[in-house]
Amino acid sequence: MISVEKALSECLALTRPLEIDYVPLSQAGGRVLAQPLRATRDQPPFASSAMDGYAMRAEDVSPGVIATVIGEAAAGHEWIGEIGPGKAVRIFTGAPVPKSAGRVVIQEDVTRIADQITLGDNLDAGTHIRPAGGDFINGHTLDAPRRLRPADIALIAAMNIPKVPVTRRPIVAIIPTGDELVQPGSAPRNDQIIASNSYGLKVMFDEVGADARLLPIASDTVESLSQMLALAKGADLIVTIGGASVGDHDLVARVADAEGLSSSFYKVAMRPGKPLMAGKIGSSALIGLPGNPVSSMICGMIFILPMLKGFLGLPTGPMPRQTARLAVDLPANGPREHYMRACVVEGAEHPLVTPAGRQDSSLLTVLAGASALMVRPAHQGPLSAGSLVDILKL
Numbered sequence: 001m002i003s004v005e006k007a008l009s010e011c012l013a014l015t016r017p018l019e020i021d022y023v024p025l026s027q028a029g030g031r032v033l034a035q036p037l038r039a040t041r042d043q044p045p046f047a048s049s050a051m052d053g054y055a056m057r058a059e060d061v062s063p064g065v066i067a068t069v070i071g072e073a074a075a076g077h078e079w080i081g082e083i084g085p086g087k088a089v090r091i092f093t094g095a096p097v098p099k100s101a102g103r104v105v106i107q108e109d110v111t112r113i114a115d116q117i118t119l120g121d122n123l124d125a126g127t128h129i130r131p132a133g134g135d136f137i138n139g140h141t142l143d144a145p146r147r148l149r150p151a152d153i154a155l156i157a158a159m160n161i162p163k164v165p166v167t168r169r170p171i172v173a174i175i176p177t178g179d180e181l182v183q184p185g186s187a188p189r190n191d192q193i194i195a196s197n198s199y200g201l202k203v204m205f206d207e208v209g210a211d212a213r214l215l216p217i218a219s220d221t222v223e224s225l226s227q228m229l230a231l232a233k234g235a236d237l238i239v240t241i242g243g244a245s246v247g248d249h250d251l252v253a254r255v256a257d258a259e260g261l262s263s264s265f266y267k268v269a270m271r272p273g274k275p276l277m278a279g280k281i282g283s284s285a286l287i288g289l290p291g292n293p294v295s296s297m298i299c300g301m302i303f304i305l306p307m308l309k310g311f312l313g314l315p316t317g318p319m320p321r322q323t324a325r326l327a328v329d330l331p332a333n334g335p336r337e338h339y340m341r342a343c344v345v346e347g348a349e350h351p352l353v354t355p356a357g358r359q360d361s362s363l364l365t366v367l368a369g370a371s372a373l374m375v376r377p378a379h380q381g382p383l384s385a386g387s388l389v390d391i392l393k394l
Contacts, residue, residue, distance in 0.1 A: 017167060037165075038139055039160070041159075042133035051104055074091075147314070170308055174198050208309070208312075261280070262280045274290070293361070325350040325388060326386065
């Protein structure tokens with residue numbers, strides 16, 4: 001068995017940043033920007049009014065001044081001309097400010113009768129003019145790589161960029177294995193169970209930007225598993241579920257070897273999740289997950305999510321940990337790093353974490369009810385309530 005740290009390093013070595021796709025701006029949300037973008041104009045491209053009011057020469061603005069309104073400027077409708085002494089232009093928010101104006105007097109500070117305005121006694125001190133390029137200037141750079149959030153999309157639109165270079169979504173082929181499995185909605189025999197891991201993993205992978213594809217269930221025969229691996233050919237990552245152990249019906253390693261697997265490792269010193277394998281078949285990375293539901297889901301989080309970041313060109317590495325305070329006493333840990341399903345309550349200094357009473361790797365209800373994984377190092381001694389521990393937020 002190898003350590004979790006070593007196993008993750010080997011998994012990440014199987015990844016590479018994928019090619020670039022150019023997608024319409026409207027479809028770029030959540031994608032990973034692959035190249036820096038540069039603005040093609042200033043924003044705003046002209047000095048604009050920040051308020052509704054009257055544009056005047058700055059030197060003409062003082063309490064009690066009377067001015068004549070000679071025009072009107074609205075957003076998208078520039079007033080062309082020059083404001084002379086004692087003159088004003090009615091202006092609305094977002095409109096270009098006439099070049100000779102140095103101030104916008106807000107309408108609340110003005111009394112208007114016909115085409116004449118009188119400035120009030122308590123004038124607002126602001127100029128209420130947004131300078132050209134006040135947000136960004138021509139050539140402003142949006143750095144890559146980055147996952148594009150709604151604010152990023154709005155910024156790219158303002159930069160006048162209609163198509164965005166993003167990293168291609170990694171294709172993940174998910175192959176559940178086992179004669180005991182049937183699809184949800186089927187009528188299982190008494191000796192069968194519903195395939196659940198594959199559906200949870202698909203959502204997990206899709207949420208971080210993958211294109212996860214569910215393949216049919218492979219039965220416990222060499223022929224069936226070989227057929228599924230052939231269907232998965234060309235995927236960036238092939239994920240098998242179950243059959244990665246050493247029982248008579250665990251065929252993944254045997255069939256993968258026959259298909260030309262270049263093995264990276266087999267078995268990891270972690271709980272749950274020991275029977276984990278990794279390698280490469282042709283151009284595809286392959287991860288063989290354990291069949292127990294919680295084991296496969298946790299291994300997906302610990303190993304495959306960082307791999308998908310690698311394929312997307314994002315900074316990668318172990319999932320970030322936080323420090324929490326243990327709520328209960330715990331006995332000594334065994335020889336494997338233990339990822340305990342737990343619930344976390346936020347505290348003033350540190351969150352308070354309580355591991356679930358049942359840690360069996362078949363219990364999806366416990367995982368669904370958990371808000372964190374509490375990580376215990378191998379061979380760690382007993383812990384008392386109040387001890388500081390590492391957690392991974394779910």
